[in-house]
Amino acid sequence: MTILGIQESVVAPLVRALSPEELSREYGREQLAERFARAAWSTFAEPGDRDAGHLLNVLGAEASVRALTASSIDDVAPILHALADADDHELTHDDAVDAVKRWRSRVEVPAVLRSLRQAARFGARLLVPDDPEWPTGLDDLGEHRPAALWVRGDSRMLGQLERSIAIVGARAATGYGEHVTIEAASGLADRGLTIVSGAAYGIDGIAHRAALASSGATVAFLAGGVDRFYPAGHEALLTRIVERGAVVSEVPCGTAPTRWRFLQRNRLIAAASRATVVVEAGWRSGSLNTANHAATLGRPIGAVPGPVTSAASVGCHRLLRDLTAVCVTTPDEMAELVPTVADSSPSPSTDAAPPPVGIDPTGTRVRLLDALSERSGRSVERIVALSGLAADRVRAELGLLELEGIVQERPSGWLRKAAKDLAR
Structure with missing residues (x-):
């Protein structure tokens, strides 16, 4: 018996090694194939690919991979035929042609096997949407939801992000920004909130460190594979997060971070968290991209005001003016942004703000x-x-x-x- 052309005896041990021990023993051929196919999609498509998400939602992972591998640039009939019985599919012939052109150059099953072996070597876990640890906030991304997540650390922490808040900001943080971040992250951690950020230099790294110092929970989302910590200067910090929290990525092991993947990583930070606070940000800071994703998803946004003469606070003031962010100055005010668990999840905004200046919306x-x-x-x-x-x-x-x-x-x-x- 084969799974996507690979002997089940090869695929099954790899998939089981990356799954919860108590569940992996119960996986049959269908569950193994679906998990393997989702790992494959994280290799075939770039993060945030809407067409890939559409196929996954309509056909499921295994069927969509089969349709893709049966298609070619000159013949997309297998994909369209597979979608024919679906009532809600919107993939046109031209969309399918363009999508197949993007994906076919990456359809390499041996590369998927390598990423699985590398993940197992680093003790990582593969999470898919049906897993109990899956962060449900990511489901609000719809067709832009990741095919799978690769996790090092305590994956159970991802299933507990109902009480979480993202703290993001400038890499070139000022002393003022560092002080505010330490007070905010430690105060929020003391209130039982999980601190979510991107492990970058500056505000992100300080937020993670402050949460750890307060014995709080923290989750870091990376733009590259979880086997190669980036930035390299934060390897010790990320190692500590693995020991006491979770390090997460939607791209497989061996994948290098790129600017596009950083921008797409930001949508995961915004979606997984119940609210986002920007401590410091320049005029075109990537933190504004995170805030924009949060606004699109209907998540609350907080911005810390700074000196009007500080270039590091221009982005925060822009959020207060253009995105109607809430002015926050203390951990108490930031905690007020997080809806209670009993509240229903906010629906995506129908009046989303445009992407920040300087960011190519098509990518x-x-x-x-x-x-x-x-x-x-x-x-x-x-x-x-x-x-x-x-x-x-x-x-x-x-x-x-x-x-x-x-x-x-x-x-x-x-x-x-x-x-x-x-x-x-």
Whole structure:
């Protein structure tokens, strides 16, 4: 018997090793195949891929992988045929063609097996939406919900995020921001709230440390695989979070963090938490991206005011003005943002704020530039595999970027121009 073309005797031990021991013994062929297929989708599609989420919701993981592997760039009939009996599918022929172009270059089952083996080597867990530890707040992302989560640490903590709050902010934190973050995270942890953040330098890292110092619970969402801690300077911190909390990612082990994946990681921070507080943020800070996701999901947002002369507080003041964030200055005020467990989950906002200035809403350019190097030329085929974009989209965007002087083509392939060259 095979699972997606791989012998069950190969797949079953790997999937069971990443599952709760008390449940894995009960998994039959259907459960094993579904978990393996979700791990595969986390490899095939970039985070937040709406079309992949749509297929998963309508067909299920195993059936959607089968439809994808049976399809080709020239023939998407298997996918459309699989969707034919669904009442609510919205994937058009053109959508399917574009999606298959994005995914086919990544359909490599051996790569999925490698990621499973690497996860087992690091003692990670694979969570899927039906698991009791699955953070239910992520379900509010709809078709943008991750296919699976890779977790190191206490995965049970993810099932207890009904009382959680995200604390995010600038990497280049000021002394003022550091002080406010320590007081906030420790005070909220003392009130029994789980502190959620992204483990970055600055406000994120300080929030995690303060929660740990107060013997509180904390969860860190990464933009890369949980086997390669990033930033490297926070390896000791992330190791402590694994011991006393949880480190989570939606991309498999071996995946490098990129700017696009950081932006998509922010949606998980916003969705998994019941509220988000921004302590410090510049005009185009990634923290504004997290706040924007929270606003779209209808989650409460708090912003800490700062000196009007401080560039590190401009983003917070912008949230107070443009996103109607709540002004918060103490742990008590921040805790008031978190709805009680008895409250119903807020429905997604129908009047969502636009993406912050400077963020490409489609993500095409971000993903393309992430896939380019300043030193070694890369072929279109290599860029397609790294970016997860369709080949024709890559060629078209490369042409536009070349006209703008951002990239250049050499005999060795396409290069991204260095920042010092762009400034000339």
